[in-house]
Amino acid sequence: MKQLVRHTIEQYAMIPDGARVLCALSGGADSVSLLLCLHELGYDVCACHLNHGLRGAQADADEAFCRALCAKHGIPFYAEHCDANAAAVEQKQSVETAARTLRYAFFARCAQRFGAQRIATAHTADDNLETMLFHLIRGTGSAGLAGIPPVRGAIIRPLIAVERQQVERYLLRRGQDWCTDATNLDDNCTRNRIRHHVIPALREIEPAAVRHAVQTAALLRRDNDCLDALAQVGGTAISAARLRDMPEALASRAVRDMLTRAGTPMGEVGQRHIAAVLALTRKKTGSVNLPGWRRALRRGDEIRIEPMPSEPEWIKLIPEQPVRFGAYIVYVTRKIHDIHSSFKFYPIAYDTINTVCLYVRRWRSGDRMTLPGARGARSLKRLYAERGILPEERDELPVLCCGEDIVAAAGIGVDSRYCGTTGVFAAVHDADG
Secondary structure (H helix, E strand, O other): OHHHHHHHHHHOOOOOOOOEEEEEOOOOHHHHHHHHHHHHOOOEEEEEEEEOOOOHHHHHHHHHHHHHHHHHHOOOEEEEEOOHHHHHHHHOOOHHHHHHHHHHHHHHHHHHHHOOOEEEOOOOHHHHHHHHHHHHHHOOOHHHHOOOOOEEOOEEOOOOOOOHHHHHHHHHHOOOOOOOOHHHHOOOOHHHHHHHHHHHHHHHHOOOHHHHHHHHHHHHHHHHHHHHHHHOOOOOEEEHHHHHHOOHHHHHHHHHHHHHHOOOOHHHOOHHHHHHHHHHHHOOOEEEEEOOOEEEEEEOOEEEEEEOOOOOOEEEOOOOOOEEEOOEEEEEEOOHHHOOOOOEEEEEOHHHOOHHHEEEEOOOOOOEEOOOOOOOOEEHHHHHHHOOOOHHHHOOOOEEEEOOEEEEEOOOEEOHHHEOOOEEEEEEEOOOO
């Protein structure tokens, strides 16, 4: 295993001469073997451990194990605690994504603290195949099938060609124990089911399956690097015409480049998000909600990725006074003939509403309304679906309410209780911001 690690480091020029390497140490078999292997190979190593605050006493025990291991071998060590759950809520991300963000930010701080030029993580060849299969079943392009890159900036993966069974043999021969994360044994997690059932089945069919996946990933990364270089946007905005005229293989990569530069959590981005952004090239206006509280917005001939605006849950409406609601301008008025032709308007019975209680908000999962001629109330979610309004478009549409009642919903119409011709609820998508 040490020879394979040395070869991988040389193949990808991972560690400059004399450079200090920070090892991300969880206490698991992979990270323990990474630390000891680099130490035995003569590299200047230090280690860090982040307690995510997710597993209570077990996480504390893992931290104590890592501290003792480094003390035994005279390796500099540093640990911190964080609250991944709280970060997920604050950042509107999954716990896994928030934990990963916290982890890599911690690694960067530790590298600076120790003066380390490289940060080594313990991803193995098995992890690489798991990632390839996970992306395959979720739906992905060649970038997802390329697996885990051996080098990404200052991040290096010296074990990327090493199989997990080699890791365990390496540790057992040294009489070195390791920590086992109980969550890695839970088959409710897709990755764990791939690890425990799919990869063993593939090994039965082809014993060298994991090694062959490493080779395939390397070939795909080579091709991807070439295509990515051709598709680089260089920022978070692009001309819609330029994006529309690109070959499809480059256009999707251009979108990914913008998303990455805008700080979008790419692990949560699927092909449907990419397709929705590309669809903006065929529209005059529009927006797409994206993971990580980001959105893609078409403004004039430009498509750009930006943070979602920080808005209140609802906005009070005063008759005759237009207000901004997300990408829309909305208002209620008696002056029907003053409505500009660019506005989509919905005639309402002005005298049936209490103007003191008027406000506009986004739709909610329990919303229901009765359209004129309908036999009863129907869910707003179903009405959106019947009109072909995509899920990522629904959060943008304003819903007019009077107290607890829905008066009208943009894209749908007016509730039968408020139908009339003495007033108007008007809305326009403001492409110019």
